[in-house]
Amino acid sequence: MKVEQTGLPGLLLLTPTVHRDARGDFAETYNARAFDAAVGRAVSFVQDNQSFSRRGVLRGLHYQLPRPQGKLVRAAAGAVWDVAVDLRRASPTFGRWHGVELSAANGRQLWLPEGFAHGFVALDDALLVYKTTDYWAPDAEHTLAWDDAALAIDWPLSGAPVLSDKDRAGVRLADAPLFD
Numbered sequence: 352m353k354v355e356q357t358g359l360p361g362l363l364l365l366t367p368t369v370h371r372d373a374r375g376d377f378a379e380t381y382n383a384r385a386f387d388a389a390v391g392r393a394v395s396f397v398q399d400n401q402s403f404s405r406r407g408v409l410r411g412l413h414y415q416l417p418r419p420q421g422k423l424v425r426a427a428a429g430a431v432w433d434v435a436v437d438l439r440r441a442s443p444t445f446g447r448w449h450g451v452e453l454s455a456a457n458g459r460q461l462w463l464p465e466g467f468a469h470g471f472v473a474l475d476d477a478l479l480v481y482k483t484t485d486y487w488a489p490d491a492e493h494t495l496a497w498d499d500a501a502l503a504i505d506w507p508l509s510g511a512p513v514l515s516d517k518d519r520a521g522v523r524l525a526d527a528p529l530f531d
């Protein structure tokens with residue numbers, strides 16, 4: 352598995368080894384021993400999620416506080432442009448974002464430790480699958496405005512995104528609850 356830093360402390364890009372043969376291919380999409388070695392600590396996941404999004408759908412930017420969730424994210428089908436925003440008040444990269452294409456074709460995974468908001472736009476119809484380190488806690492959910500000028504996220508959009516009502520009502524960074 353290839354492990355790459357992203358410039359935001361703790362946010363990692365992981366690319367599992369793909370074993371190809373005449374039948375197709377095989378990859379270990381999660382191996383606790385290898386993942387914990389990459390992260391440098393034991394991480395336990397309690398929930399697996401999947402969401403299908405049609406091309407042009409944008410979900411996010413979401414996080415839970417309290418009950419923050421670390422997330423290990425990949426596209427099992429199609430492709431998304433996945434974004435993490437550092438909301439850790441004391442982080443040297445507070446308020447900065449990182450975007451990367453995750454696709455079934457590139458097999459890339461993004462590890463977002465607790466303290467990040469997460470969102471993505473579907474570049475074509477996409478099935479996003481991801482593990483979380485805590486359970487869903489709807490009362491602890493927050494939505495950061497995907498188009499906050501203070502974040503200036505350079506979304507690869509070819510028109511207005513398809514959004515949920517919740518995501519249309521995201522709060523600005525200046526008004527968002529932050530991680531200490």
Ligand SMILES: Cc1cn([C@H]2C[C@H](O)[C@@H](COP(=O)(O)OP(=O)(O)O[C@H]3O[C@H](C)C(=O)[C@H](O)[C@H]3O)O2)c(=O)[nH]c1=O
Binds near residue numbers: 402411469470471487
């Ligand atoms: C997150 C979640 C949702 N739900 C239910 C609640 C709604 O009835 C339905 C859709 O929920 P929502 O519109 O919040 O789904 P997304 O917009 O994809 O939210 C997710 O998208 C961003 C990108 C994330 O990183 C989070 O995991 C999560 O916030 O699934 C559940 O039953 N369990 C869950 O863990």
